[in-house]
Amino acid sequence: MSAATTNQSNTGQPDTKVPAGNNKAPQPPAPRRRNSLAKGHLPRFAIPGIAAGSLVLGAAASTLTGFSVATMAIYTAIIFVLAASITTTAVEGPRRGKNSLATYLVYGAFLLALVPLASVLFTVLEKGLPGINMHFLFNSMNGVTGAVDNASVENGTPVIGGAYHAVVGTLLITLWSTIISVPVGMLTAIYLVEYGKNGPLARAITFFVDVMTGIPSIVAGLFATALFAVLFGPTARMGIVAAVALSVLMIPTVVRSTEEMLKIVPNELREASYALGVRKWRTITKVVIPTAISGIASGVTLAIARVIGETAPILVTAGLANNINVNVFGNWMATLPTFIYYQIITPTSPTNIDPSIQRAWAAALLLIGMVMVLNLGARLIASLFAPKKGR
Amino acid sequence: MSKRIDVKDLNVYYSKFLAVEDVNIEIQAKSVTAFIGPSGCGKSTFLRTLNRMHEVIPGGRVEGEVLLDGDNLYESGVDPVTVRSQIGMVFQRPNPFPTMSIRDNVLAGVKLNGKKISKSDAESLVEKSLQGANLWNEVKDRLDKPGSGLSGGQQQRLCIARTIAVKPQVILMDEPCSALDPISTLAIEDLINELKSEFTVVIVTHNMQQAARVSDKTAFFNIAGTGKPGKLIEYAETATIFSNPSVKATEDYVSGRFG
Amino acid sequence: MTTNALRRQGSKGQAGDKIFSGAALGAGILILITLFAVAIFLLIQALPTFSANPALITGGEGFVSYIFPIVIGTVIAAGIALLIATPVGIAVALFISHYAPRKLAAGLGYVIDLLAAIPSVIYGAWGYLVLAPALVPAYQWLAENLGFIPIFAGPASQTGKTILTAGIVLAVMVLPIITSLSREIFLQTPKLHEEAALALGATRWEMINMSVLPFARPGIVSAVMLGLGRALGETMAVALVLSTGGLIPSLIKSGNQTIAAEIALNFPEAFGLRLSELIAAGLVLFVITLAVNLIARAIIARHKEFSGAN
Numbered sequence: 007m008s009a010a011t012t013n014q015s016n017t018g019q020p021d022t023k024v025p026a027g028n029n030k031a032p033q034p035p036a037p038r039r040r041n042s043l044a045k046g047h048l049p050r051f052a053i054p055g056i057a058a059g060s061l062v063l064g065a066a067a068s069t070l071t072g073f074s075v076a077t078m079a080i081y082t083a084i085i086f087v088l089a090a091s092i093t094t095t096a097v098e099g100p101r102r103g104k105n106s107l108a109t110y111l112v113y114g115a116f117l118l119a120l121v122p123l124a125s126v127l128f129t130v131l132e133k134g135l136p137g138i139n140m141h142f143l144f145n146s147m148n149g150v151t152g153a154v155d156n157a158s159v160e161n162g163t164p165v166i167g168g169a170y171h172a173v174v175g176t177l178l179i180t181l182w183s184t185i186i187s188v189p190v191g192m193l194t195a196i197y198l199v200e201y202g203k204n205g206p207l208a209r210a211i212t213f214f215v216d217v218m219t220g221i222p223s224i225v226a227g228l229f230a231t232a233l234f235a236v237l238f239g240p241t242a243r244m245g246i247v248a249a250v251a252l253s254v255l256m257i258p259t260v261v262r263s264t265e266e267m268l269k270i271v272p273n274e275l276r277e278a279s280y281a282l283g284v285r286k287w288r289t290i291t292k293v294v295i296p297t298a299i300s301g302i303a304s305g306v307t308l309a310i311a312r313v314i315g316e317t318a319p320i321l322v323t324a325g326l327a328n329n330i331n332v333n334v335f336g337n338w339m340a341t342l343p344t345f346i347y348y349q350i351i352t353p354t355s356p357t358n359i360d361p362s363i364q365r366a367w368a369a370a371l372l373l374i375g376m377v378m379v380l381n382l383g384a385r386l387i388a389s390l391f392a393p394k395k396g397r
Numbered sequence: 398m399s400k401r402i403d404v405k406d407l408n409v410y411y412s413k414f415l416a417v418e419d420v421n422i423e424i425q426a427k428s429v430t431a432f433i434g435p436s437g438c439g440k441s442t443f444l445r446t447l448n449r450m451h452e453v454i455p456g457g458r459v460e461g462e463v464l465l466d467g468d469n470l471y472e473s474g475v476d477p478v479t480v481r482s483q484i485g486m487v488f489q490r491p492n493p494f495p496t497m498s499i500r501d502n503v504l505a506g507v508k509l510n511g512k513k514i515s516k517s518d519a520e521s522l523v524e525k526s527l528q529g530a531n532l533w534n535e536v537k538d539r540l541d542k543p544g545s546g547l548s549g550g551q552q553q554r555l556c557i558a559r560t561i562a563v564k565p566q567v568i569l570m571d572e573p574c575s576a577l578d579p580i581s582t583l584a585i586e587d588l589i590n591e592l593k594s595e596f597t598v599v600i601v602t603h604n605m606q607q608a609a610r611v612s613d614k615t616a617f618f619n620i621a622g623t624g625k626p627g628k629l630i631e632y633a634e635t636a637t638i639f640s641n642p643s644v645k646a647t648e649d650y651v652s653g654r655f656g
Numbered sequence: 657m658t659t660n661a662l663r664r665q666g667s668k669g670q671a672g673d674k675i676f677s678g679a680a681l682g683a684g685i686l687i688l689i690t691l692f693a694v695a696i697f698l699l700i701q702a703l704p705t706f707s708a709n710p711a712l713i714t715g716g717e718g719f720v721s722y723i724f725p726i727v728i729g730t731v732i733a734a735g736i737a738l739l740i741a742t743p744v745g746i747a748v749a750l751f752i753s754h755y756a757p758r759k760l761a762a763g764l765g766y767v768i769d770l771l772a773a774i775p776s777v778i779y780g781a782w783g784y785l786v787l788a789p790a791l792v793p794a795y796q797w798l799a800e801n802l803g804f805i806p807i808f809a810g811p812a813s814q815t816g817k818t819i820l821t822a823g824i825v826l827a828v829m830v831l832p833i834i835t836s837l838s839r840e841i842f843l844q845t846p847k848l849h850e851e852a853a854l855a856l857g858a859t860r861w862e863m864i865n866m867s868v869l870p871f872a873r874p875g876i877v878s879a880v881m882l883g884l885g886r887a888l889g890e891t892m893a894v895a896l897v898l899s900t901g902g903l904i905p906s907l908i909k910s911g912n913q914t915i916a917a918e919i920a921l922n923f924p925e926a927f928g929l930r931l932s933e934l935i936a937a938g939l940v941l942f943v944i945t946l947a948v949n950l951i952a953r954a955i956i957a958r959h960k961e962f963s964g965a966n
Contacts, residue, residue, distance in 0.1 A: 103863075105861040108864070119745060122824075189683070190686060207681075228919070230694075275495075281560070283485075287676030317776065322924065347895075478670075
């Protein structure tokens with residue numbers, strides 16, 4: 007190591023990379039002038055050095071209290087943030103000290119937030135993948151009892167029973183809630199933007215749509231139950247009740263996103279259409295909605311993604327079934343979320359819960375897959391159907 | 398295919414606010430009439446009352462009569478949609494429908510109303526309208542491309558073609574060149590000169606040279622002050638308005654002393 | 657004038673206008689009627705609870721003493737969630753808007769939106785099967801070393817299924833909400849304010865403190881309130897994670913209950929008076945979340961008026 011490089015790092019000057027060709031014939035560089043703007047800065051190696059030191063101290067502290075990766079990470083992080091900020095304060099002054107403390111805390115918060123979220127995704131993938139197979143996808147839980155699960159654990163045979171009935175239930179209930187919500191939601195948004203013009207009725211509707219946005223999902227379930235209880239008696243639990251409950255959650259989302267999209271359609275287009283002697287309803291259906299359709303469609307897709315994973319309203323409206331039921335107007339119905347919930351909370355075989363847990367995670371993976379596909383689909387729709395620009 | 402417009406004692410309101418007061422004017426068929434005046438004098442508002450477009454804005458209403466060849470636009474039982482299909486309008490900023498191709502933009506007035514039109518009729522209507530708007534040669538090879546891909550001046554001519562395709566009696570133009578460059582403006586002005594052989598054209602413009610170049614008669618609107626209604630000050634042959642106006646305010650305006 | 661040609665042309669197609677505007681109006685009114693009717697139905701179904709003999713209500717002392725501990729439990733769980741999620745959520749939003757490299761930031765914003773869409777039952781399952789067992793040693797440590805503080809009084813739960821775990825799961829769930837709303841607000845900070853601060857020689861943190869945070873304060877408050885509304889109404893995470901019981905001060909023992917979980921756990925087997933009780937509990941939850949949401953929206957609305965000048 008030449009004197010020159012030592013000198014360089016002492017000044018804390020960011021190294022200007024020496025071109026590769028020069029490396030072969032190192033010339034003694036002239037002593038570098040200290041850049042006055044770089045005065046009073048920590049040398050570059052200081053922060054990585056402190057980090058390494060903190061890691062050692064953190065590991066040591068963790069060993070004292072019984073070693074674990076979690077405690078080591080926590081101790082290291084605390085020691086590093088304190089040491090690095092104090093050093094910066096000492097060398098560069100309190101303002102920069104505070105700045106680096108804030109920086110480390112922000113980065114730390116981000117890493118901290120990643121831990122549970124990554125853990126959720128990792129767990130679902132790790133535990134869900136083994137359970138996903140053709141048998142799981144295309145069979146229901148009909149006839150799968152505790153004895154069946156016990157047998158498969160004792161004999162080490164594959165887990166019997168699947169989520170087909172729950173997938174069918176989820177798709178049907180979501181389909182019906184979409185059938186209810188999209189027309190009601192879109193027409194309401196059209197009323198608010200094109201007809202209501204901020205009149206008293208429009209303001210009342212806006213207010214109550216806001217109220218609906220804040221309804222907890224379990225209360226939405228109770229709403230639907232109470233409604234059908236009055237109409238069909240207290241034990242009316244079937245798919246359509248769940249669909250109505252989900253609609254209560256979905257309609258405000260559809261209204262909001264449609265409203266936003268209709269509002270950004272330039273008024274000039276409406277005027278252009280009127281000036282051609284086109285009627286208002288045709289202007290709305292043929293000019294305004296086509297212009298906004300990409301945004302509306304992606305909003306609707308996101309709304310579907312939101313309700314497809316709802317559990318609580320299904321619990322109180324559609325009950326739980328083990329068999330395949332394609333009739334939303336009769337009998338209990340299973341959905342993926344309730345399937346997951348019941349497999350965990352009341353395992354099919356109380357003595358051997360592993361098959362149930364495996365089915366639950368597989369169903370969770372399936373559900374997350376659906377939600378992700380819908381979210382990505384929403385993005386795709388938004389970009390594919392956006393009004394075309396260019397020649 | 399061209400009708401005259403007579404306006405009698407027209408007051409235009411937005412809710413309670415009187416925007417334009419007591420206008421009387423006769424607009425000849427197959428002529429170009431220009432409305433000039435300072436900003437906010439109500440010339441655009443008045444123009445929009447000529448095909449009931451001002452009703453689109455909440456609270457917009459009128460008192461008085463607007464007669465299209467003797468038929469009152471505002472008589473009860475008259476459908477604004479019928480009025481607008483006879484009196485078309487071109488706007489300040491070109492506004493082709495972004496979701497439609499050039500061809501569909503021209504056919505918009507027909508198709509949006511759900512009228513059936515045979516393919517050959519549609520083709521000839523598209524060609525005729527685009528030729529009428531001096532745009533055919535520029536776009537005939539890309540009729541299926543989106544209208545929003547055209548230049549500003551081409552888009553404005555596309556909007557004119559779209560208006561012509563409905564076969565109106567009158568075409569209203571609300572500062573059609575204010576968003577365009579000088580060359581595109583010239584193209585539109587040439588087009589206006591050709592349009593008057595078939596249509597009655599009424600144009601609102603900020604540009605007095607433009608009014609002098611394109612119009613047969615000119616109406617000068619003015620406003621007494623903020624919050625006061627706009628009024629028609631003087632209406633005469635364009636040459637008279639610009640060389641020998643009878644009202645002092647008109648002379649001040651056209652000579653550039655205010656506005 | 658009887659010969660008005662415009663009139664003779666008729667008004668073909670006007671029916672379409674009437675039908676369409678009628679349908680739009682009808683949809684809007686349908687929402688109002690549904691909400692109104694359903695509120696009435698809920699009230700009718702809940703009424704027996706209030707008129708019944710207090711001894712017949714669960715707990716035997718009337719509805720108020722039945723619902724009170726659960727309301728407190730709900731507030732505790734949501735409070736823990738916000739205590740954790742607010743600082744972390746805001747910091748993550750700052751990271752995405754002002755610290756992360758630009759290319760990374762766009763992707764991260766999208767990932768956060770995806771995380772907000774993960775169904776709650778999956779967070780619940782994760783809390784039940786992964787987080788709760790992992791937290792047991794931490795709870796034991798807390799009980800041994802900080803047990804003199806009532807909220808950490810031992811003996812710690814051996815399953816980890818405590819209100820603190822439920823609160824942490826709720827925090828993980830509301831974190832994406834707080835983050836994505838705050839991030840949007842942070843990105844709206846006028847660039848000129850930020851540049852003015854930097855031009856005065858401010859460090860990055862001073863710039864954020866001087867221009868970003870003051871601008872975003874009402875937005876952050878409303879984001880937190882919306883997160884609170886979500887945490888209060890969240891059912892599945894708590895129903896799965898919490899081993900329920902009576903109201904106790906310790907956060908690391910089994911016990912406590914929230915309204916939403918109470919309904920979900922008991923509704924499938926409920927009938928008669930119990931059903932009314934649960935529906936009444938749902939009404940209470942609805943009123944609480946409604947109040948929280950309305951306050952949040954009021955803050956947003958006021959904020960909008962102010963920022964309109966920008």
